[in-house]
Amino acid sequence: MKQRYLTAEELARIKGxxxxxxxxxxxxxxxxxxxxxxxxxxxxxxxxHTLSFTHLSCLTAVDWKDTIDVVYYLFSELLGAxxxxxxxxIRNHPEIPSVTSVFPGxxxxxxxxxxxxxxxxxxxxxxxxxxxxxxFKGHPLRKDFTYKKPAPPKATRxxxxxxxxxx
Amino acid sequence: MELKDRVPESxxxxxxIVKVDELFRWAHANSIWPLSSGLACCAIEMMSTATARFxxxxxxxxxxxxxxxxxxxxxxxxTLTYKMADPIVRLYEEMPEPKYVIAMGSCAIVGGPFADSxxxxxxxxxxLPVDVYIxxxxxxxxxxxxxxLKLREKIMHPERVAEERAKWAERKKEREAKQA
Numbered sequence: 001m002k003q004r005y006l007t008a009e010e011l012a013r014i015k016g017x018x019x020x021x022x023x024x025x026x027x028x029x030x031x032x033x034x035x036x037x038x039x040x041x042x043x044x045x046x047x048x049h050t051l052s053f054t055h056l057s058c059l060t061a062v063d064w065k066d067t068i069d070v071v072y073y074l075f076s077e078l079l080g081a082x083x084x085x086x087x088x089x090i091r092n093h094p095e096i097p098s099v100t101s102v103f104p105g106x107x108x109x110x111x112x113x114x115x116x117x118x119x120x121x122x123x124x125x126x127x128x129x130x131x132x133x134x135x136f137k138g139h140p141l142r143k144d145f146t147y148k149k150p151a152p153p154k155a156t157r158x159x160x161x162x163x164x165x166x167x
Numbered sequence: 168m169e170l171k172d173r174v175p176e177s178x179x180x181x182x183x184i185v186k187v188d189e190l191f192r193w194a195h196a197n198s199i200w201p202l203s204s205g206l207a208c209c210a211i212e213m214m215s216t217a218t219a220r221f222x223x224x225x226x227x228x229x230x231x232x233x234x235x236x237x238x239x240x241x242x243x244x245x246t247l248t249y250k251m252a253d254p255i256v257r258l259y260e261e262m263p264e265p266k267y268v269i270a271m272g273s274c275a276i277v278g279g280p281f282a283d284s285x286x287x288x289x290x291x292x293x294x295l296p297v298d299v300y301i302x303x304x305x306x307x308x309x310x311x312x313x314x315x316l317k318l319r320e321k322i323m324h325p326e327r328v329a330e331e332r333a334k335w336a337e338r339k340k341e342r343e344a345k346q347a
Contacts, residue, residue: 132286133249140285147285152252155295157260 004081005029010051017044030071030084035096038087042102045074045083052078056099059109061117063143068094070119089119098124116141195239195265196322199315202238203231204258207245209272209305216308228315235261240318241295242311246274246281247288259295267298267322269314272305279304 005028006014015021018041020034033041045053053074062069072085087096098121099106110121111130118139121127129136138145174182185193205213216223223229232238235258247255259268270291273279278289288294298321301314321328 131250133253136249145285149285149289150249152249152288152294153256154293155256155259158296 002080003075004079006079006081006083014041014045028082028084030086032086032088035087035089038085039097039099039102041085042072042074042099045085046102050078052076053083056103056106056109057082059099059106059113061113061119063091063117063141065091065143067091068117068119070094070096070113072099094119095122096120097122100124115139118142192323192325196319198227198230199240199267199318199322200230200232200238201228201240201242202235202258202262203233204241204255205244206247206251206255207272207274209244209275212305212308213242213244213271213311216311221308221312223312223315226312226315226319235259236263238262239265240267240269242269242271243275243291243295244271244305246279247291247294248286249288250286252288252294255291256294265322267318268295269299269301269318270297271301271311271314272303274304276300276302 011023011029011031014031015023018033018037020037021041022032024030024032031041045051053076055075055077056072057075058071058073060071062071067088068091070087070089072087074083074085075081076083089096094117096119098110100110100121101123107125108130110124111126111128113119114121114124114127115129115131116139128134132140136150138147140147171179171184174184205211215221217229217231228240235241239262241255241259241262243255259266268291270276274281274287275291278284278287281287282289291297299314299318301310303310306314
């Protein structure tokens, strides 16, 4: 089965149902949606019987220096097609609704996006860092990230032999 | 009267007299139980070292223990990230004494190719006291075996280690005197 992206007619139908949706004409046409209409759009894409995008195949984010786009790739086994949904967020205070109520598997991906890009997902059940240790400052995949390595923990209960050996 | 003279004449050829310390060191050095923990690709070489082809059990070191309370050697095989630094310290502190640490591969020694990364600790000696460093990326199983034999020597002859360290300190002083 050849994989494809949504055709212009299918996209036009989605655009008709949502007020804030705008679509770029590209090879993989992304659907831009506002944070307010984002969850209703995802619910519709998943539950609509003619679309049935039941598989969230990718969740990531892109830092464009003035905005941070959160990107969702959904796959429909019914159509054999992908759809790309993007949400623009304000860079200084990026916050969008969590998609875990629609796709529970997005929990760890959203934690990763939060950890590395600093996007907060409201309504997420467990909004903690996932890859970096607790107490790490900053979000490493942002363009303006500068880092100073923290001091690693040091073993305190070392043996007698090691203590003697320390010159 | 010498100790050996107290042994009955008929048993002289069958009795070895050693100090208890030395006996324990000898036994310990020939039956090290490493902790089966690996952080990255060096762990694959470590596993390969234990297989029949390289056969670490020739030296008595094949008893990889899954529990730190039964192990006395921590082979840090791979890249240590900040996230993993706390668990590795905990594993080390749970091991009973006497305990030893081998830094296997360039990542464990200085951070390797990832040293500039925001998430990688630049060498496990920032975290744990290291006994033997094994360079390589990853080191061959033969190199790991050699490292473990070095550790055996270190356990059996602690006085040689002290001598070596004294020599290094002397050389360091000489170097510094030359530079000044």
